[in-house]
Amino acid sequence: MSLRSATIFGGRLRAPHRVIPGFGLTLGFTLVYLSVIVLIPLAALFLKAAAMTWQQWIGLFNDWRVIASLRLSFGGSAIAALVNAVFGLLVAWVLVRYDFPGRKLVDAMVDLPFALPTAVAGIALTALYAPNGWLGSLLEPLGIKVAFTPLGVVVAMVFIGLPFVVRTVEPVLADLDQELEEAAASLGASRSQTFFRVILPALGPALLTGFALSFARAVGEYGSIIFIAGNMPGISEIAPLMIVTKLEQYDYVGATAIAVIMLVVAFVLLLAINALQKWRHSRLKGA
Numbered sequence: 001m002s003l004r005s006a007t008i009f010g011g012r013l014r015a016p017h018r019v020i021p022g023f024g025l026t027l028g029f030t031l032v033y034l035s036v037i038v039l040i041p042l043a044a045l046f047l048k049a050a051a052m053t054w055q056q057w058i059g060l061f062n063d064w065r066v067i068a069s070l071r072l073s074f075g076g077s078a079i080a081a082l083v084n085a086v087f088g089l090l091v092a093w094v095l096v097r098y099d100f101p102g103r104k105l106v107d108a109m110v111d112l113p114f115a116l117p118t119a120v121a122g123i124a125l126t127a128l129y130a131p132n133g134w135l136g137s138l139l140e141p142l143g144i145k146v147a148f149t150p151l152g153v154v155v156a157m158v159f160i161g162l163p164f165v166v167r168t169v170e171p172v173l174a175d176l177d178q179e180l181e182e183a184a185a186s187l188g189a190s191r192s193q194t195f196f197r198v199i200l201p202a203l204g205p206a207l208l209t210g211f212a213l214s215f216a217r218a219v220g221e222y223g224s225i226i227f228i229a230g231n232m233p234g235i236s237e238i239a240p241l242m243i244v245t246k247l248e249q250y251d252y253v254g255a256t257a258i259a260v261i262m263l264v265v266a267f268v269l270l271l272a273i274n275a276l277q278k279w280r281h282s283r284l285k286g287a
């Protein structure tokens with residue numbers, strides 16, 4: 001019997017001392033906590049939506065503003081998550097593999113979207129990308145308008161989602177054995193071949209996790225987007241804003257239905273990404 005499962009003290013076999021109570025008690029607290037915080041509110045949401053008639057659901061899907069807002073929220077989130085997957089990997093690579101003056105400052109800046117209130121982030125992005133802002137005034141002559149357009153929505157989603165990719169990939173990249181890269185180089189592999197055939201497969205699960213977290217965060221974002229979006233019906237309205245609009249109109253059923261649609265689509269996408277991760281992990285383990 002290993003020392004982890006038991007210890008010999010005074011000639012007698014004793015179970016190890018546990019600081020936290022046993023499995024049964026901790027499991028009970030865990031299930032109760034998750035039920036109160038997560039399961040019961042979601043169940044109430046679905047029960048509210050289940051009371052809707054087919055005519056109400058059809059009317060909701062025939063509302064062009066609702067469809068446009070859902071398309072913008074999910075489409076913009078997917079684009080922002082892809083951008084963050086590419087540039088988040090690059091940022092993580094620089095922070096892990098290189099030592100340079102101001103590295104700790106750059107590393108701290110990555111967490112700014114976590115610390116900033118969403119309203120502050122939205123106002124800052126609007127002031128920066130508005131036609132009279134620092135960057136907006138430079139882009140306006142080129143015919144590129146960011147603020148008050150769908151592009152501005154994507155920019156805000158990229159801003160709030162970048163830390164999820166960086167912080168997910170960073171520890172995996174730090175633990176990656178560089179001897180594998182040296183072995184690949186000694187066998188004649190180019191830099192691109194080493195990256196795509198050695199490094200990227202090892203980082204794949206973490207990168208997919210960061211993509212999923214960034215996507216989920218962008219789908220539900222509200223505060224930092226409404227300022228830069230302009231909230232023009234059918235153009236730059238996001239789904240969370242439509243929920244707030246329905247609530248202001250006392251249309252609680254419509255707000256609940258939109259929330260359920262967002263929840264189901266996000267859950268299905270996250271489930272698909274997790275299944276892809278497990279399949280890839282089992283494939284790499286079998287190889």
